[in-house]
Amino acid sequence: MNTGSENLKVAGLEVDVVFKDIKNMHISVYPPVGRVRVAAPRRTTEETIRLAIVQRFSWIKRQRQQLLNAERQSARQMVSGETHYVWGQRYLLDVSKSSGAYGVETKGNTLWLITPGGTDAAGRLAALDRWYRRELKAVVPVLLQKWQPILGVQAEKVVVRRMKTKWGTCVTSSRTIWLNPELAKKDPRCLEYIVVHELTHLRERGHGDRFVSLMDQVLPDWRARRDELNDAPLGHEEWDHDLA
Numbered sequence: 257m258n259t260g261s262e263n264l265k266v267a268g269l270e271v272d273v274v275f276k277d278i279k280n281m282h283i284s285v286y287p288p289v290g291r292v293r294v295a296a297p298r299r300t301t302e303e304t305i306r307l308a309i310v311q312r313f314s315w316i317k318r319q320r321q322q323l324l325n326a327e328r329q330s331a332r333q334m335v336s337g338e339t340h341y342v343w344g345q346r347y348l349l350d351v352s353k354s355s356g357a358y359g360v361e362t363k364g365n366t367l368w369l370i371t372p373g374g375t376d377a378a379g380r381l382a383a384l385d386r387w388y389r390r391e392l393k394a395v396v397p398v399l400l401q402k403w404q405p406i407l408g409v410q411a412e413k414v415v416v417r418r419m420k421t422k423w424g425t426c427v428t429s430s431r432t433i434w435l436n437p438e439l440a441k442k443d444p445r446c447l448e449y450i451v452v453h454e455l456t457h458l459r460e461r462g463h464g465d466r467f468v469s470l471m472d473q474v475l476p477d478w479r480a481r482r483d484e485l486n487d488a489p490l491g492h493e494e495w496d497h498d499l500a
């Protein structure tokens with residue numbers, strides 16, 4: 257029986273191993289530098305863990321690459337000509353207009369960000385961020401209205417909250433769904449997938465067979481939508497790769 261945690265080195269990779277009362281092994285890659293952590297059932301041998309790491313090596317490398325991209329992404333200058341995404345569409349930022357009031361507008365393939373004169377990059381980023389949140393908040397009620405009756409559940413509250421490694425999460429005790437404002441940058445199909453996924457957690461907590469079959473029933477193409485999201489820097493809970 258293993259207790260606590262240990263550190264392994266597998267093919268040059270530092271791996272933190274935590275033993276827990278769980279059924280299946282889980283491997284996760286964490287920001288900002290791509291630390292690899294394995295959560296393993298207590299009886300797991302070191303050999304089994306090493307083998308699992310080796311088998312998932314290319315997946316791990318991919319996750320780390322995505323984290324690096326995410327780091328690059330966050331280092332935005334907020335200058336005209338920069339690429340930004342809104343609902344899956346690519347726009348070129350234009351900050352050449354200023355006004356006393358903040359404003360964001362999409363026109364053609366231009367994303368106009370209007371700020372008071374003298375606003376710096378951080379101020380512009382914050383203004384755009386507030387706008388993404390408003391965009392997301394405007395769409396969520398429509399999705400809830402559509403999906404809550406289908407799933408026969410009711411969320412108490414939806415919170416838009418920045419999360420480092422998740423697109424969404426569900427706090428079942430308070431029936432609260434958290435959505436990452438970054439979702440406003442992705443195709444709306446992705447937001448719909450996350451909303452359905454989190455609402456489904458109000459019926460089924462984990463990601464077991466019952467959860468999967470519910471998802472298959474209501475949103476048969478959920479895997480494609482999930483993959484679309486995971487091509488992007490952030491991941492949902494599927495960020496944790498299930499080794500079961």
Ligand SMILES: [Zn+2]
Pocket residue numbers: 453457463493
């Ligand atoms: Zn989930």
